[in-house]
Amino acid sequence: MPYDIVVLIKQIPDLELIKVNQSTEEPITDGVPFKFENLSKNSVEAAVRIKEKNGGKITAVLFGNEKGTQVMKEAYAMGVDEGILITGYSENNPVLTAKVLAQKIKQLHYDLVILGNQSADSMSGMVAGLVATELNLPLLSNAVSIEVTDKIVKVSTATEKDVIKLEATMPAVISVTQETNEPRFPPVLQIIKAGKKSISTEQSTVKIENTSKIISKKAPKSERKRLIFEDVDKGAQEVAKVLKEAMK
Amino acid sequence: MKFLIFSDIEDSAKQVMSFLKGKGDFVLYTTEKGESLTKYGAQKIVLLTGKPDVKGISSLLSDEFSSGGYDLVMIASTVLGRDIASLFSGQKSIEVIPEIFDIKFNSGTVTTKRYGLGGKAVIEEESKSKLFTFLSGLSDDVPGDGSSPIETKNIPEGVVKILAIEQKKAKEVNLEKANIIVAVGRGLGKIEGIQQIEPLVKAVRGELAGSRPVCLDYHWLSEDRQVGYSGRTVKPKAYVALGISGQIQHIAGMRGSKVVVAVNKDKNAPIFQEADYGIVGDLYQIVPKIVSYL
Incomplete structure (x- = not known):
């Protein structure tokens, strides 16, 4: 049977390109390009694999800013059918993000909601559970594999100690991990086609009370000595000395 | 409270x-x-x-x-x-x-x-x-x-059925308790390379660890040896990073180390920013040299 799937995707700043302002010690995010967050790619891939086997429609929802259109086009190229971009994202706030996403999802038809378990920038790991609560749906999280038959979805979850096999009746929320699959690189033709497809864009209207206020947001301090040897022999001698000291 | x-x-x-x-x-x-x-x-x-x-x-x-x-x-x-x-x-x-x-x-x-x-x-x-x-x-x-x-x-049962629980392989190592950790990254190049790192691990009575790609993507080391944000957080007296570029994901797991040593071919690798002692060069050449001076 065909499955309608909502995939929640994310744009994040290209973390490796973030430099630090030496006088304020703050990381500089202005001008850093956005990219398609890795686990969002795993989420799209998981949805596309289900669609390829069973049919259905994939809708991607992205809560971000105007630059999210580029990410949405990549999602189209991977096999997403329809994209909704909600603008108005400012600081990381999982409760707000979940409310914005859930409000949109409620207007769509779906059997599954798929998203990443812990995105690479904020790493909160909270959104899947919060979305599941908002929608009052079962949560199958940290999936390393997903299987669908009729209205039943089975997921294997890897915790630190165990592999747990879970089963729920659809609709359900699934969060995926990096190990779930290997996201595809779409062929050039798909990318060109994707560039022409329209994206529906709207502004978020959800407001929540937030008691937290940021005191500082600085680069972590590194007070390392940074003695770098290009003379391998000299370096090895110095390092041996340090290691001997640490062995005491 | x-x-x-x-x-x-x-x-x-x-x-x-x-x-x-x-x-x-x-x-x-x-x-x-x-x-x-x-x-x-x-x-x-x-x-x-x-x-x-x-x-x-x-x-x-x-x-x-x-x-x-x-x-x-x-x-x-x-x-x-x-x-x-x-x-x-x-x-x-x-x-x-x-x-x-x-x-x-x-x-x-x-x-x-x-x-x-x-x-x-x-x-x-x-x-x-x-x-x-x-x-x-x-x-x-x-x-x-x-x-x-x-x-x-x-624990009350919920709507999600738990069909089975399989224990993962027992943890082989307790990195959190190690005095010295020797960690390898992608720069190791091949799983066989681990044999050439082992003499150093033994000589310093340390534990072997790895970055995320080494443990999760290539499976050169078991998962419980992964240091990083998504792995273990460690604070040894000395942390030796071999062929690890120093992605932020990894740094988050070893930032608390007392002394950090890095060996990398690329002198612009970010790991050198997080190191007390760094050697630029081929780890296969440098590791035996360090062992010879111990």
């Missing part, structure tokens, strides 16, 4: 209890049987039995929170812990400050620290939040000599 703690990992439970000692009363809810957990001054330990359904556990904790006179909830950032915290936050409609590695208690507010931008920033914030997930490595493990009573509670 009274804290409700949940951890399904023994080490994290011990660390948070060591951290909270003297700051208030606390009760530990856990799925771990360890008798050793009783030595950390908890008012009591509630052993949760039955299938580890995250919805069931969060509902149980949520009820206990309401009836037990608790002020704050600290949940270990583990696969199950994050789910439980997010469901708890949703059920109770309270905000959550996730992934904290430090917390101070003021009157009526808390000041917490967590990483943002994938570890490129430390976000220090003040809030009235009552719910937190905490990273491993919050504190050293300092057992006392008390003996907390243990009671058991059964």
Whole structure:
């Protein structure tokens, strides 16, 4: 049977390109390009694999800013059918993000909601559970594999100690991990086609009370000595000395 | 101040209890049987039995929170812990400050620290939040000599069926306790390379570890040897990074090391920014040299 799937995707700043302002010690995010967050790619891939086997429609929802259109086009190229971009994202706030996403999802038809378990920038790991609560749906999280038959979805979850096999009746929320699959690189033709497809864009209207206020947001301090040897022999001698000291 | 703690990992439970000692009363809810957990001054330990359904556990904790006179909830950032915290936050409609590695208690507010931008920033914030997930490595493990009573509670079943639980292979190594860690990265190039690193590991009586790609993508080392944000957080006396570029994901797991040594072919590799001693060159040539000088 065909499955309608909502995939929640994310744009994040290209973390490796973030430099630090030496006088304020703050990381500089202005001008850093956005990219398609890795686990969002795993989420799209998981949805596309289900669609390829069973049919259905994939809708991607992205809560971000105007630059999210580029990410949405990549999602189209991977096999997403329809994209909704909600603008108005400012600081990381999982409760707000979940409310914005859930409000949109409620207007769509779906059997599954798929998203990443812990995105690479904020790493909160909270959104899947919060979305599941908002929608009052079962949560199958940290999936390393997903299987669908009729209205039943089975997921294997890897915790630190165990592999747990879970089963729920659809609709359900699934969060995926990096190990779930290997996201595809779409062929050039798909990318060109994707560039022409329209994206529906709207502004978020959800407001929540937030008691937290940021005191500082600085680069972590590194007070390392940074003695770098290009003379391998000299370096090895110095390092041996340090290691001997640490062995005491 | 009274804290409700949940951890399904023994080490994290011990660390948070060591951290909270003297700051208030606390009760530990856990799925771990360890008798050793009783030595950390908890008012009591509630052993949760039955299938580890995250919805069931969060509902149980949520009820206990309401009836037990608790002020704050600290949940270990583990696969199950994050789910439980997010469901708890949703059920109770309270905000959550996730992934904290430090917390101070003021009157009526808390000041917490967590990483943002994938570890490129430390976000220090003040809030009235009552719910937190905490990273491993919050504190050293300092057992006392008390003996907390243990009671058991059964986890209610939820709508998600738990069909089977298979234990992963037993943990081979306890990196958190190692004095010296020798860690390898992608720069090792091949699994066979590990044999050539072992003499160094032996000579310094250290433990072998790896970066995320080495442990999770290539499986050159087992998962429990992965150092990084998504792996273990370690603070050895010396950390030797061989062929590790120094992605922020990795740095977050070894930042607390006393001395950091890095060996890398690329002299612009970010790991050198996080190193006390660095050698630019081929690790296969450098490692035997270090061993010869030990």
